[in-house]
Amino acid sequence: xxxxxxxxxxxxxxxxxxxxxxxxxxxxxxxxxxxxxxxxxxxxxxxxxxxxxxxxxxxxxxxxxxxxxxxxxxxxxxxxxxxxxxxxxxxxxxxxxxxxxxxxxxxxxxxxxxxxxxxxxxxxx
Amino acid sequence: xxxxxxxxxxxxxxxxxxxxxxxxxxxxxxxxxxxxxxxxxxxxxxxxxxxxxxxxxxxxxxxxxxxxxxxxxxxxxxxxxxxxxxxxxxxxxxxxxxxxxxxxxxxxxxxxxxxxxxxxxxxxxxxxxxxxxxxxxxxxxxxxxxxxxxxxxxxxxxxxxxxxxxxxxxxxxxxxxxxxxxxxxxxxxxxxxxxxxxxxxxxxxxxxxxxxxxxxxxxxxxxxxxxxxxxxxxxxxxxxxxxxxxxxxxxxxxxxxxxxxxxxxxxxxxxxxxxxxxxxxxxxxxxxxxxxxxxxxxxxxxxxxxxxxxxxxxxxxxxxxxxxxxxxxxxxxxxxxxxxxxxxxxxxxxxxxxxxxxxxxxxxxxxxxxxxxxxxxxxxxxxxxxxxxxxxxxxxxxxxxxxxxxxxxxxxxxxxxxxxxxxxxxxxxxxxxxxxxxxxxxxxxxxxxxxxxxxxxxxxxxxxxxxxxxxxxxxxxxxxxxxxxxxxxxxxxxxxxxxxxxxxxxxxxxxxxxxxxxxxxxxxxxxxxxxxxxxxxxxxxxxxxxxxxxxxxxxxxxxxxxxxxx
Numbered sequence: 001x002x003x004x005x006x007x008x009x010x011x012x013x014x015x016x017x018x019x020x021x022x023x024x025x026x027x028x029x030x031x032x033x034x035x036x037x038x039x040x041x042x043x044x045x046x047x048x049x050x051x052x053x054x055x056x057x058x059x060x061x062x063x064x065x066x067x068x069x070x071x072x073x074x075x076x077x078x079x080x081x082x083x084x085x086x087x088x089x090x091x092x093x094x095x096x097x098x099x100x101x102x103x104x105x106x107x108x109x110x111x112x113x114x115x116x117x118x119x120x121x122x123x124x125x
Numbered sequence: 126x127x128x129x130x131x132x133x134x135x136x137x138x139x140x141x142x143x144x145x146x147x148x149x150x151x152x153x154x155x156x157x158x159x160x161x162x163x164x165x166x167x168x169x170x171x172x173x174x175x176x177x178x179x180x181x182x183x184x185x186x187x188x189x190x191x192x193x194x195x196x197x198x199x200x201x202x203x204x205x206x207x208x209x210x211x212x213x214x215x216x217x218x219x220x221x222x223x224x225x226x227x228x229x230x231x232x233x234x235x236x237x238x239x240x241x242x243x244x245x246x247x248x249x250x251x252x253x254x255x256x257x258x259x260x261x262x263x264x265x266x267x268x269x270x271x272x273x274x275x276x277x278x279x280x281x282x283x284x285x286x287x288x289x290x291x292x293x294x295x296x297x298x299x300x301x302x303x304x305x306x307x308x309x310x311x312x313x314x315x316x317x318x319x320x321x322x323x324x325x326x327x328x329x330x331x332x333x334x335x336x337x338x339x340x341x342x343x344x345x346x347x348x349x350x351x352x353x354x355x356x357x358x359x360x361x362x363x364x365x366x367x368x369x370x371x372x373x374x375x376x377x378x379x380x381x382x383x384x385x386x387x388x389x390x391x392x393x394x395x396x397x398x399x400x401x402x403x404x405x406x407x408x409x410x411x412x413x414x415x416x417x418x419x420x421x422x423x424x425x426x427x428x429x430x431x432x433x434x435x436x437x438x439x440x441x442x443x444x445x446x447x448x449x450x451x452x453x454x455x456x457x458x459x460x461x462x463x464x465x466x467x468x469x470x471x472x473x474x475x476x477x478x479x480x481x482x483x484x485x486x487x488x489x490x491x492x493x494x495x496x497x498x499x500x501x502x503x504x505x506x507x508x509x510x511x512x513x514x515x516x517x518x519x520x521x522x523x524x525x526x527x528x529x530x531x532x533x534x535x536x537x538x539x540x541x542x543x544x545x546x547x548x549x550x551x552x553x554x555x556x557x558x559x560x561x562x563x564x565x566x567x568x569x570x571x572x573x574x575x576x577x578x579x580x581x582x583x584x585x586x587x588x589x590x591x592x593x594x595x596x597x598x599x600x601x602x603x604x605x606x607x608x609x610x611x612x613x614x615x616x617x618x619x620x621x622x623x624x625x626x627x628x629x630x631x632x633x634x635x636x637x638x639x640x641x642x643x644x645x646x647x648x649x650x651x652x653x654x655x656x657x658x659x660x661x662x663x664x665x666x667x668x669x670x671x672x673x674x675x676x677x678x679x680x681x682x683x684x685x686x687x688x689x690x691x
């Protein structure tokens with residue numbers, strides 16, 4: 001058992017699950033989505049990204065790429081939220097943008113988890 | 126993906142970045158969760174953006190006051206906690222980065238990638254030196270002054286530092302690595318078509334053999350120049366097809382034989398190595414009488430063959446009884462004992478001997494042998510082997526007739542092999558020519574050119590002989606002799622002699638001046654500066670070539686152009 005594999009696996013799954021937790025609910029109603037969950041999703045995604053850094057294998061490179069995609073989408077989601085709240089005011093369009101960005105991040109996270117699982121299954125030990 | 130250094134940095138940054146993200150996350154979350162009070166005394170919660178903004182400037186110690194309203198005490202408690210938390214996080218991260226910069230593994234990886242970049246950037250032919258010792262140093266210096274690029278592989282980091290300080294004309298890339306790792310040679314560019322030769326002049330024969338094999342396996346076309354002082358190693362090297370195996374002791378012996386029986390060849394050889402075309406008093410070794418040689422090691426063995434071949438009477442003195450027994454099998458001219466022992470010297474016949482050779486591998490024993498012999502017989506010709514280049518002044522002060530510095534011979538030989546391939550081949554060809562042939566050549570050279578002829582190596586190709594190539598491509602002929610004609614007056618010959626012509630695999634020693642030239646011919650001339658200038662002009666310039674061919678100078682350049690078809 002490789003401890004760094006445990007840690008990175010842990011954060012990859014955690015990133016996906018918190019992301020899903022935030023995404024789940026009516027995409028037009030902001031009250032159905034917790035800001036704390038978005039915060040947690042961002043932090044766990046960033047940590048998951050850090051643990052994918054410096055991996056020279058091909059699958060490591062793809063994992064890093066998916067993770068970066070998720071980071072970008074989640075951070076944009078939070079930025080849109082801040083923009084909506086302080087600059088233009090919250091309306092349905094902003095809310096849908098926040099949720100759909102996190103949905104995009106979730107797909108990237110799903111790809112990430114699939115790759116991670118595939119790599120784990122492929123290895124013989 | 127080959128940039129190991131970058132990956133190493135990124136991988137090492139994982140934990141510091143994890144710490145930073147976590148401390149920020151905890152601080153922000155706390156700021157959001159703890160309720161505050163606004164101006165009207167109503168409770169409120171910081172939004173995530175407020176908290177992120179606050180933590181960002183607090184953690185980076187900019188300090189900005191409390192925002193958007195003054196904090197309550199629970200908030201201040203949390204802020205105090207998060208300041209310490211985030212400052213510790215930053216300190217750890219910065220400390221980790223500084224430690225990374227000092228990391229030896231990383232430094233060596235960065236050096237390696239720099240070295241690879243330099244090798245990749247080389248656009249000229251280059252030579253790889255394995256080991257940066259005194260020999261390599263002198264040869265690299267000579268090559269660098271000629272504009273020939275070298276690359277160094279060295280096991281000892283101190284020597285690489287020394288090399289960086291040596292300040293050569295060209296920048297010499299150096300790789301810190303062990304030759305036992307085949308990747309090291311590959312990284313130094315042995316596979317590249319521009320790699321001309323691999324040189325290993327270590328005093329350790331096994332290492333030389335190793336280098337030679339590795340280089341030959343990685344690139345069969347590369348020239349390998351190694352030193353081999355033991356016969357077994359030399360044979361091994363020859364069987365695996367290494368062209369140039371240099372045995373310094375054989376060179377010494379060959380020169381001794383030449384000095385005894387064919388001084389003119391010795392003169393030619395020294396001239397090729399860059400000395401004037403004359404014999405020094407130190408080369409006038411006695412050709413008659415008895416020789417006493419101290420030391421029957423690798424050098425002694427080589428000297429015995431030379432003395433025997435020259436038909437000189439000799440006796441050896443050796444301290445190691447094992448070596449004595451080895452020699453006694455087929456020869457009896459050996460005595461056991463210390464060379465500086467007066468009684469032993471007298472027994473060996475120092476009084477009537479004509480020459481003593483101190484050939485031990487210890488400089489101070491050699492000096493004392495020579496001193497002792499001189500005391501007993503002031504007229505004796507003394508030859509001493511100098512092992513360490515640093516002992517120069519001591520040997521000069523000792524007033525020895527001839528000092529043999531084995532390392533210098535190797536430097537000359539290797540330099541010629543790398544930078545003057547035609548001269549090297551010329552030396553090989555004249556090796557067995559005999560004294561009369563040499564005498565004849567030297568008289569010719571002295572008559573035509575004078576006491577101090579120069580050497581010129583040139584090739585009939587596009588780069589060196591544009592005009593001549595055009596002329597030959599048209600199907601016309603040009604004899605070698607036209608290159609020797611004077612540009613002032615074509616009826617006269619310049620003071621130059623063609624020593625050697627190489628055409629493909631054919632050698633023409635002292636080629637006939639009437640010989641027609643072909644494209645691709647390589648030529649070695651002896652002559653003076655003026656004649657070399659004329660040779661270069663006649664080969665490169667259409668008008669000059671026209672003149673030396675036909676003896677007519679073109680009055681108008683237009684007609685000349687028409688004539689030469691340009």
